[in-house]
Amino acid sequence: MEKKKKIVQHRPKSFYIKKYLTILVGAIIAAIGLELFLIPNEVIDGGVVGISIMMSSITGMSLGIFLVLLNLPFLYLGYKQIGKNFAIATLIAICLLSLWSFVFGSFPKVTDDPFLAAIFGGIVDGLGVGLIIRAGGSLDGTEIVAIIMDKKSVFSVGEVVMFINLFILSAAGLLYGWDKAMYSLVAYFVISKMIDVVIKGLDESYAVMIVTNEHEEITSALNDRLGRGVTLLHGAGGYTGESKEVLYCVVTRLEVDKLKEIVLEKDESAFVTINVVHDIVGGRFKKKAIH
Structure with a gap:
């Protein structure tokens, strides 16, 4: 052995x-x-x-x-x-x-x-x-x-x-x-x-989870209007068993309101959770201006 x-x-x-x-x-x-x-x-x-x-x-x-x-x-x-x-x-x-x-x-x-x-x-x-x-x-x-x-x-x-x-x-x-x-x-x-x-840090980052049926439109909008990458997770409703797509994205404090605006504009019934991220290691996350 x-x-x-x-x-x-x-x-x-x-x-x-x-x-x-x-x-x-x-x-x-x-x-x-x-x-x-x-x-x-x-x-x-x-x-x-x-x-x-x-x-x-x-x-x-x-x-x-x-x-x-x-x-x-x-x-x-x-x-x-x-x-x-x-x-x-x-x-x-x-x-x-x-x-x-x-x-x-x-x-x-x-x-x-x-x-x-x-x-x-x-x-x-x-x-x-x-x-x-x-x-x-x-x-x-x-x-x-x-x-x-x-x-x-x-x-x-x-x-x-x-x-x-x-x-x-x-x-x-x-x-x-x-x-x-x-x-x-x-x-x-x-x-x-x-x-x-x-x-x-003074400018905290936030991890956002978005459960939506309009994942393609929201992903495209977050890429184009916030310049943020999005990870797509596949899930299912615990009660209905219906397939759901979950989007995961990290944004700065200044971008949180803009992100919520984009998500609700594309899907009013989307479920969004936002949590503070204490540190980020690796990846290509950078502080970017809102546009």
Whole structure:
């Protein structure tokens, strides 16, 4: 009996250069958000970063030390449960954030207004964290716990992270005062939204499924008027058994309304479902203008 050969995927050097340059840039941006906006105004992020900020404030020790020490157990979990590449990328991201936090720690803060610090610090920090996540790493051990618990419990990643952060923000209220805890909650909300923008992109794409009896006309119209390719799937009604053609197409956010207009113009009884696409790999999909 022949043994199955293990397939080893060799990525080009350019892939790793781009990956770790993105992590470097993300760590610099995140450190700016923390050290020039959030930390000087006693506004914290969630997760291990938030705990590290509070520990640094209590002990007077460098933030970078706590970022590395508190994340070590989670890194081990990530290595065991998620994979080596993720653990390496996360370790590098944490070390870089610790380094740049030390560098920017001596810089003067940008604003004394905690609300402005929460908003703009959240935007800057979220941008940096989003770049790191997009490159395959992480800055926060609680996310690793959430990913593992998502596989072994009924709770989603978002629910686990929010549950953990409720305790962390409550601790911030006891340490800095409840007004600062509320500013921290605002910052956490802005950071999470900014991460979504970076990961998903400003111009989201949508997958569209169209069940219709006028598939030829709709396909032709989508090709001609939107410049979009269409995949034809053969199906049947579950109740009637009648043959149905299902069209599959990917469009940008700006093209969704135009697509619905085209479909209903050709077939008023068409059934259309539209879902957000978080990423597209391969194919010939490109952002195009509506015409």
